[in-house]
Amino acid sequence: MRVAPSNKSKIELLIEQLDLNDHINSFKHFFSRDTPLYIEGDQELHFRYIKALDTIEFKAPQKTADFSNIKAHLKKRGVLNFEQIFEIVKVVRYFRYFKNRALEGIIGEWMHKIIIDERFIEIEEYFNQDGLFNEALDETLFGLSQRIKEYKNEMSGSLKRLISSSKITGYLVDTQVHFINDEECLLVRGGFNHVLKGAVIARSSGGFFYVSPDNILKTKEKIRYIQQERESIFYSYAKSFSEKLAEIQPFIAFIDKEFDKFDNYQARVLFARSKNLQLVKSKNDSHIVLNGFIHPALQHAKPIHVNFSKNILMITGVNAGGKTMLLKSILASAFMAKYIIPMKLNEHTSHIGSFKSILAVIDDPQNVKNDISTFAGRMQEFSKIFEYKSALVGVDEIELGTDSDEAAALFKVILDDLIKRGQKVVVTTHHKRLAALMADRDDVELMAAIYDEKLRLPTYEFMQGIIGKSYAFETASRYGISNAIVNEAKNVYGDNSEKLNLLIERGSQLERELKQKHIKVDEKLDDLRKKELALKEEREAIFLELQEQKEALKRSYEIAISEAKTAAKAGDSASIHRAMNKANKQLPPPNKEPLVRHVEFKIGDAVKYHSKKGIIISLTDKKDAMIEVEGMRLRVKTAQLKHTEILKQKSKTDLKVNVEKRAGLKCDLHGMRAEEAEEVLDKFISDALISGWDEVIVYHGIGTGKLSYAVKNFLTAHPKVKKFEDAPQHLGGFGAKVVSL
Numbered sequence: 001m002r003v004a005p006s007n008k009s010k011i012e013l014l015i016e017q018l019d020l021n022d023h024i025n026s027f028k029h030f031f032s033r034d035t036p037l038y039i040e041g042d043q044e045l046h047f048r049y050i051k052a053l054d055t056i057e058f059k060a061p062q063k064t065a066d067f068s069n070i071k072a073h074l075k076k077r078g079v080l081n082f083e084q085i086f087e088i089v090k091v092v093r094y095f096r097y098f099k100n101r102a103l104e105g106i107i108g109e110w111m112h113k114i115i116i117d118e119r120f121i122e123i124e125e126y127f128n129q130d131g132l133f134n135e136a137l138d139e140t141l142f143g144l145s146q147r148i149k150e151y152k153n154e155m156s157g158s159l160k161r162l163i164s165s166s167k168i169t170g171y172l173v174d175t176q177v178h179f180i181n182d183e184e185c186l187l188v189r190g191g192f193n194h195v196l197k198g199a200v201i202a203r204s205s206g207g208f209f210y211v212s213p214d215n216i217l218k219t220k221e222k223i224r225y226i227q228q229e230r231e232s233i234f235y236s237y238a239k240s241f242s243e244k245l246a247e248i249q250p251f252i253a254f255i256d257k258e259f260d261k262f263d264n265y266q267a268r269v270l271f272a273r274s275k276n277l278q279l280v281k282s283k284n285d286s287h288i289v290l291n292g293f294i295h296p297a298l299q300h301a302k303p304i305h306v307n308f309s310k311n312i313l314m315i316t317g318v319n320a321g322g323k324t325m326l327l328k329s330i331l332a333s334a335f336m337a338k339y340i341i342p343m344k345l346n347e348h349t350s351h352i353g354s355f356k357s358i359l360a361v362i363d364d365p366q367n368v369k370n371d372i373s374t375f376a377g378r379m380q381e382f383s384k385i386f387e388y389k390s391a392l393v394g395v396d397e398i399e400l401g402t403d404s405d406e407a408a409a410l411f412k413v414i415l416d417d418l419i420k421r422g423q424k425v426v427v428t429t430h431h432k433r434l435a436a437l438m439a440d441r442d443d444v445e446l447m448a449a450i451y452d453e454k455l456r457l458p459t460y461e462f463m464q465g466i467i468g469k470s471y472a473f474e475t476a477s478r479y480g481i482s483n484a485i486v487n488e489a490k491n492v493y494g495d496n497s498e499k500l501n502l503l504i505e506r507g508s509q510l511e512r513e514l515k516q517k518h519i520k521v522d523e524k525l526d527d528l529r530k531k532e533l534a535l536k537e538e539r540e541a542i543f544l545e546l547q548e549q550k551e552a553l554k555r556s557y558e559i560a561i562s563e564a565k566t567a568a569k570a571g572d573s574a575s576i577h578r579a580m581n582k583a584n585k586q587l588p589p590p591n592k593e594p595l596v597r598h599v600e601f602k603i604g605d606a607v608k609y610h611s612k613k614g615i616i617i618s619l620t621d622k623k624d625a626m627i628e629v630e631g632m633r634l635r636v637k638t639a640q641l642k643h644t645e646i647l648k649q650k651s652k653t654d655l656k657v658n659v660e661k662r663a664g665l666k667c668d669l670h671g672m673r674a675e676e677a678e679e680v681l682d683k684f685i686s687d688a689l690i691s692g693w694d695e696v697i698v699y700h701g702i703g704t705g706k707l708s709y710a711v712k713n714f715l716t717a718h719p720k721v722k723k724f725e726d727a728p729q730h731l732g733g734f735g736a737k738v739v740s741l
Contacts, residue, residue: 011037017360018332023296027341030267030274032061032259037339039264046265047281047340052106054269054279061094061266067256074249079242082234086131088245088252089124091259092116114258117251123241133234141233144226151226155219159184162213167195173208183220185210268340277342282354286390286424288330292346295329303345304329308426310445311419314435315428317449323428324362324396326447330426331394334358355424357391382414386421393418394426399434408433419443599643601625607641609634616641668699674710681714685741689720694741697727701735708735715739 008016015024024037039046065087073080099111126134135141162168163175163186173187180201187208188196198213245252272279288308294301306313308330315323336343337352361381385393399407411434418425429435438444448463601607605616607627614629625638667684669677681698688696700711715724720741727736 014335014358014360017362018328018335019295019297020332020335024341026275027267027271030060030271032064032263032267033066035260035263035267037341039261039340043281043340046261047279049106049110049261050265050268050279050340053265054272055105056103056107058098058266060270061259061263062090064090064259064263067252071249071253071256074242074246074252077242077246079235079239080245081238082127082133083131085123085238085241085245086127088120088255089127089131091255092120092124095255095258095262114255117248119244119248120251123244126237126241133237138233138237141230144230144233148223148226151219151223155184155216158213158215158219159186162186162196168192171195173204173206178210180210183212184216185212268342272342275342275344277344278347279340279342280337280345280347280350280352281340282334282337282352284354286353286355286392287351288334288353288424289349289351290330290333290345291349292344293329293333293350294344295325295332296344298325306330306447308424308445311424311443312415312438312441313426313445313447314438315426315447315449316430316435323449326449327394327396327426327428328360328362331358331360331392334392353424355390355392357388359385359388359391359393361385361393361395385418385423388423390422392424392426396428398427398429408437412437599638599641601638601641601643606644608644609636609641613644665693665695666697666699669707669711670699670701672707674707677707677710678714681711682718685718685720685739689741696739696741697731697736698739699732699736711737 015021065084067087070080070084070087073084095111095114096116098107099114099116102108103111126137128134133141135145159177163172163177168186168188171188171192173189176187178185178187183201185201186196187204188211189208192209192211196211196213198211199217201210201212203209268279271277288306290304290306290308292303292305294303304326306326313330315326317323333343333345333350333352334355335341335358338354338358361378385391398411415425415427415438427434435446439446450463600622601616601619603616603619607614607616609627609629612629614627614634616625617628617633618626619638620626623638624635625641626633626635627641628634665688667681669680672680677700684696684698698711698715700707702708712724715721715737722740724737724739726734727738731738
């Protein structure tokens with residue numbers, strides 16, 4: 001994140017820092033137009049189209065110019081040249097190529113929505129596949145072309161005759177036709193004017209003359225005249241075409257926008273196919289899990305496997321062991337996933353989150369132009385990081401340029417603050433002090449570059465969860481420092497420092513292992529709580545199911561009773577049987593499956609065997625038991641036993657109601673007081689309900705209206721009265737009420 005030159009954008013600088021220049025340049029070759037890397041709009045939808053296009057075999061579009069100038073000319077009613085018109089033709093023809101294939105899926109739906117304006121077809125037919133104007137469609141142009149061919153043949157024949165003429169042979173330097181300043185010439189010696197009339201076009205380095213014969217010049221003048229006539233006709237066509245295109249400007253703007261989108265899709269698909277790369281899109285979180293990732297700048301590299309789901313990843317370990325390249329790989333994968341740029345990795349087991357900004361603090365900021373120290377430059381770069389939110393930050397050699405102990409304390413606080421701001425940070429360091437300070441945090445992941453002590457070489461592989469040694473002495477020896485110097489350095493370093501580093505490494509490792517064990521125990525407890533909750537939910541579900549079954553039985557019972565009452569009212573036995581059969585059909589079918597009980601027994605349990613009670617003395621297995629019954633010992637199957645507690649039954653209460661069948665269909669209240677009438681009416685309705693009557697009639701007379709008013713109030717308040725109304729005239733009219741129960 002050094003100060004970028006004025007001619008470089010932030011993205012270009014990041015690509016350079018992450019060593020992605022060659023990869024991105026190769027990718028850009030697959031675009032038909034000069035298009036930005038980022039696709040504006042819904043990335044999820046774009047990715048669906050890209051994956052759908054990846055299932056189709058198709059040819060790449062031709063290189064096509066941007067329509068900005070074309071649309072500006074048409075807006076001003078200007079005249080386009082044939083090259084500009086053909087740019088539109090190329091795009092339309094490419095979409096027609098896809099439409100004619102009648103594809104299915106979202107690509108087919110997309111192509112179906114692209115309707116090519118019929119007016120454009122009149123223009124398109126005048127251009128062949130190479131963009132040349134089809135002169136055969138215009139009789140005048142075709143005739144002019146034929147005349148030009150004749151003149152050129154005439155010129156060629158004339159030159160051949162001159163070369164073979166005996167008069168001029170002595171003056172010819174060679175027998176070739178030379179083109180000088182777009183003119184056909186002969187190379188001749190001085191004195192040629194005695195035998196050849198023409199114009200000197202140029203002089204050769206040998207002092208000879210390039211001469212164009214007069215008859216050739218005259219013929220070329222005729223051709224130029226015809227060319228001018230042709231250009232006039234071409235201009236009239238260009239003007240006519242431009243007028244038609246101006247009428248369909250919305251169509252041109254639409255087709256231009258759609259081609260931009262398609263160009264982004266096809267470039268990614270064809271680039272991925274050409275290099276056997278995978279198409280990956282960033283997910284809506286901040287986790288990064290890379291499996292089998294290979295940085296495109298590396299040849300024959302070992303695939304990277306890293307789980308970066310926490311907020312900070314601290315990479316330690318051997319010098320030249322691949323720490324910086326691991327940091328660049330993590331940032332590069334996030335960058336390419338954000339822009340849906342194909343990369344090499346296992347797309348099924350990898351996961352790359354989404355970040356608003358990707359920042360790299362990699363280079364040493366110290367130089368003459370900056371006039372700033374290394375550490376001061378680093379502080380300046382870190383101050384800019386605080387301006388961002390939800391960024392992925394990579395910092396290489398974080399303590400670069402200052403005392404490691406002071407830097408460890410400072411950068412610990414800086415990293416803590418960056419985490420609070422929602423940043424995700426990858427750090428490489430050789431100093432264990434900072435790693436040890438950060439290791440106690442749950443949101444910090446440690447990773448160490450592995451060193452093969454037998455071969456004395458880095459393996460370019462990494463192990464998670466540990467702080468690695470830098471192997472500075474071994475690296476110095478590997479790169480040519482004499483053993484005497486290295487051994488003396490080891491003596492100066494001393495055993496105590498080495499032991500201290502080992503203690504830091506081991507202590508940090510043990511602390512993290514203990515945290516991992518605590519996490520596993522918490523996970524098991526959480527799992528047990530979930531299982532307990534699941535059992536409770538299952539028990540409640542079973543209880544609700546039983547309640548529903550009870551309600552269903554109750555409803556079936558009520559239906560059966562209702563049908564039985566209906567049968568009783570019918571009067572004849574045939575109707576009763578039919579109603580009872582119908583009621584039986586409403587009842588649930590009997591459960592023919594035997595009730596399977598899972599009962600566990602233990603020694604000393606009181607059990608019942610058939611009609612005898614006893615006690616379990618021994619159990620040979622879960623199926624056989626020895627019981628003692630009335631002084632005798634019997635070996636029986638446990639399936640034949642029952643706990644005596646289970647056999648306790650609730651006392652059964654039989655309730656019989658003898659109701660005197662006194663109810664009739666009529667109730668006469670004439671001459672009664674209101675209170676007396678209500679008492680009689682209440683008993684009458686109860687008897688009618690018990691007898692199963694649905695409809696009765698109550699006589700109260702007209703009189704003063706007090707009794708009628710009391711009867712209405714009573715019937716309105718009674719819970720079993722569905723409705724009531726005045727009786728028909730032949731049954732009493734206003735002096736009686738027909739009551740439905």
